[in-house]
Amino acid sequence: MANLPKSILAKDTPALLSSVARERRARLLNSVCLALALLWVVLVGFTLAPEPDDFQTYWRGAWSVAQYGDPYALIHGRQQPNMYIYPPLFAYLMLPLGAVSLRAGQIIWFGLNVLLLAGLIVVCIRASHSVLARRYWGVLALLVAVAPPTRLSLQLGQVSILMALVMLGSFLLAKRRAYLSGLLLALSCLIKVFPAALGLYFVLRRRVALLWAGAAGIAI
Template sequence: MIGEKNIEEMNLLRNKEVINFQKVIYIFLLFVLIFSMCNYLIKGIFKTILGFNVDFVTYYSAARVIKYGEKLYDNTVLLKIQRESGLPESEGPMPYLYPPLFAVLMLPFTFMNYTFAKNLWLFLNQAFLMGALVFTWYSAKDKISCIELIFLLFLLLNFAPIFSNLNLGQVSILIFLLVASSFYLFKKRKDFWTGVLLAFATMFKITPGLLIVYFLWKKEYRVFFSALFSLIILSLLSIVLVGIETNYFYITKILLPLARSRIPHPSNQSYLGFFLRLFSNSDFANTLSIAASLITLMLAGFCCRKKVDRSDFRFNLEFSLVITAIFLISRVTWEHHLVWLLFPFITILVYLTEMRKIFLLVALAFSYAFIALQFNYIDPRLAKGIFILAMSPRMYGVLILYWLLVYTLLIFKNEKKKDMLPGIKY
């Protein structure tokens, strides 16, 4: 009897210790979440409200140019309207480098004063971001636990590309929403609307067009032709609304030169930007970038070669790999572009936690840290000797994520037993 009492007391003691440990963990997570929320409010919200949203100023000015029937891509006209409207000014005219149709879609903001329009855009971006995260998560899982929600909020509230988007007044969060929702609809077998949303994303920026090519590679022809048809309709609409000359000017004088651009600035975190900073010979750097891009694309194509049902989680991983590859091979990858990476981060996090692959989770944490943490990597003092390697942290993070996805796809078991991946959606 005495022995049984001792055992019961020991069990009770162990249970209390477990409960106390759980309380400590929950309190720690609560403090982390509070810190993250404060971080987001300061760097994402207050800094945006008080700061100079250079890209939104450009969108707003371009929409006014359309409203007044002036030449959209004339920098002197942009600067003139900017000054006449009492908008904040940068050092010289801020060129508008987006498709004409995007300026048309921004027209409703011109019926408001700039300050109200800027704050409304900030509010809308919060909604876009929440929507993108919901579509991303529910493309992978049917439900979310309290712990998963805390981790999701941590990813969101400390992600530097989000702060860059908000501070600049950028459109990348809206594109992220279109990309995430298009994949969600694809999983739901809504092929027509998948193509439509990808076409809209491509009309804002060209890079989502590579996702359309991915669906062609996977022989998802209904998605591809829906996107192609939508692009044709949107292009015709753009010609009707702003004229064929403006659209021709955009393609020949803006889009094609951008495709040939060589920007060594540290803000460019693509392969090309990395090699241009390392080598003074831009032709040699460009050749290395093309070689690295071809290897990246061929490996991604190899990993995505299998024909799988869209309900298979492998599709989520493949789509994530293509998104990640886009930022490596692009001629220009600014920090704010990387907000899309929340899709692959969440996707592979779901998979690795279900499979309990601790080592790969550590690698994922390093990838996130390289991309999410803020420090002055564009400091010109780093552009000397070996320190120049410190000017490409975002690229390192993207590269780690890319290889993590490649490895995961190469070892991925095309298995649909619930006992293997109990939390993942099929």
């Protein structure tokens, strides 16, 4: 810098200072938005219903496994409100929460959902390859946090955030790690059935190795 002509330094200095100022404003904005997003999540946590609809269903499946070894033992041959009717794998995955009270399990699941949401936001930003999204990641995090579907998913203890993260992982890994992508697809299908529609996309794309891995994962 000391050896550069003064004319060049004089020309480049304003642009450099402007760039530094923009970066500082972006960092400040991201920090403020992140703080607001965290505050919003905490407020959502205080509004958790005493008996959440969705989580209660998953908890009952896990509790039924812990008590009877069968996630469908409480149904007794007929459909009842808040009974576990999904594929059995998720009930077994939720087994640790079935060992605690409904309220304690709800709080733990809320915390896990928040962590999954953070992971989903990070993966989406990185996968987008968007310079704007990476620069203003805090703004994006705030917008996702306050979105009504996010709030409802957190309040009701839904599995939507987990499903989104697993399905997104399957989609992103389809070209680089087909077998891992197939296993993630299998996992999503074993939690709920509708992700099988993503399998149709892979059929059309002729991802043979991925589909074999998915089929093996479901069979296991």
